[in-house]
Amino acid sequence: MDSLRFAFYGDDFTGSVDVLLQLRRAGWTSRLFLGLPDPEELKAAAGEVDAVGIAGVARSLPTGTLAAEVQPALEALAALGPRILQYKACSTADSSPSIGSLGRVLEIAQGVFGPATVPMLFAQPDFGRYTAFGHHFAAEQGTVHRLDRQPTMSAHPTTPMDESDLARHLSRQTHLAIGSLHLTEYTDAQSIAANLAQRSEAATVLDAITDGHVDMVGEAVVAAAQPHTPQFVLGSGGFTRGLAAALSQGAETLGAGSGQLNPDGPVLAVSGSQSHQTARQVQDARRQGWTVLELSGRDDAPLLERVLAELSAGRSVVVTTGADAAEACAGLSLVETLAARLSAVVEAALHRGATRRVIVCGGDTSSHVLVRLGARSLSIASNPVGNVVLCTVGSAKGWVDGVEMLLKGGQVGPVDLFETIRTLGSRQSAASIN
DSSP: OOSOOEEEEESSHHHHHHHHHHHHHTTOOEEEEESOOOHHHHHHHHTTSSEEEEEOOGGGSBGGGHHHHHHHHHHHHHTTOOSEEEEEOOTTOOOOSSBSOHHHHHHHHHHHHOSSOEEEEOOBGGGTEEEETTEEEEEETTEEEEGGGOTTGGGOSSSOOOOOBHHHHHHTTOSSOEEEEOGGGOSSHHHHHHHHHHOOSSEEEEOBSSHHHHHHHHHHHHHHOOTTSOEEEEEOHHHHHHHHHHHHTTOOOOOOOOOOOOOOOOOEEEEOOOOHHHHHHHHHHHHTTOEEEEEOSSOOHHHHHHHHHHHHTTOOEEEEEOHHHHHHTTTSOHHHHHHHHHHHHHHHHHHHTSOSEEEEESHHHHHHHHHHHTEEEEEEEEEEETTEEEEEEEESSTTTTTOEEEEEOTTOSOTTHHHHHHTHHHHHHHHHHO
């Protein structure tokens, strides 16, 4: 290939993995770096795969610290000369004026890429995310809710959503003008591209309620991209899917291939997620015979001993965070402290060799676990169901390198997800025999 077609920055680790999935579905190879890599390492990877990305932590950062995180990453990726450069945000537009501000991200991006309107698409129909007339909708338990009435997002502990109009929601976070382009103004990709070219706003929210709409937007953005100048876009994994489909037309890829899974064995799951769906998954695991333990108090030594004993006996384990653990963190950063304690559980289990497959629930928890383990990169090992991805960890540490890890957002996955991951290798082997 003459030049890199696609690069991305993900504002949390779980969302970044979703981009790997969308690219895998397009038949692409990709490599995800965990944090900003050395420029030569990034450049080398760009010559070996179809797409490269950087997983960051911008989603959880105060607005005043975003530039230090985001700008170097965007500049490093832009230097690779990709045709499209995406800032991957959550499909529920998680952000606020004070935390993970996407408005501030637009300001930073304008300094890197110039003033042309930034296409923004948050819809991801296969994940139950839709945008119509600028208003965003998200499914939960089979019911589609307007975003400000969706049970999880309306009560989100960090970025509660009280506005479904995405242009209005994001306008609260920046002095830049933000507009929207509605389905009634769509006829084909060419009409979308022409409309975007005439926009005076700094960014434009685009509607989509079907995969066909997503594909149309992706085709429009790719067609309008200028040679040798990265087209900056912002949005969901759904946007990634549409862009990859458009970029794949008439082009060769290196081919995604298939990874070899580790043998099945006991699985360790740790959860910092407070979502209803994760709670359902934990309860199903209990019914399936998993040992469910709770992080509580301040002393984790007895818990670690129990986790290692259960795994050594061949029993899979879930460690959740309870109210006692939260109270023990009084006066400290609750999210960071609990995530660090869960990370220590994972580190102890892997260092002992008690498991080679781990489930981490919650974006912040996932970030802390990977950083603590010294993970450098991720690649896809398996896509067992829906938007669920099991990744292989790349690390200079032998006891971490090759570990399989599922980084799960709170609302991701079916109720029986944990047991599905535990038996993944044996089920795939049976399927290949049959």
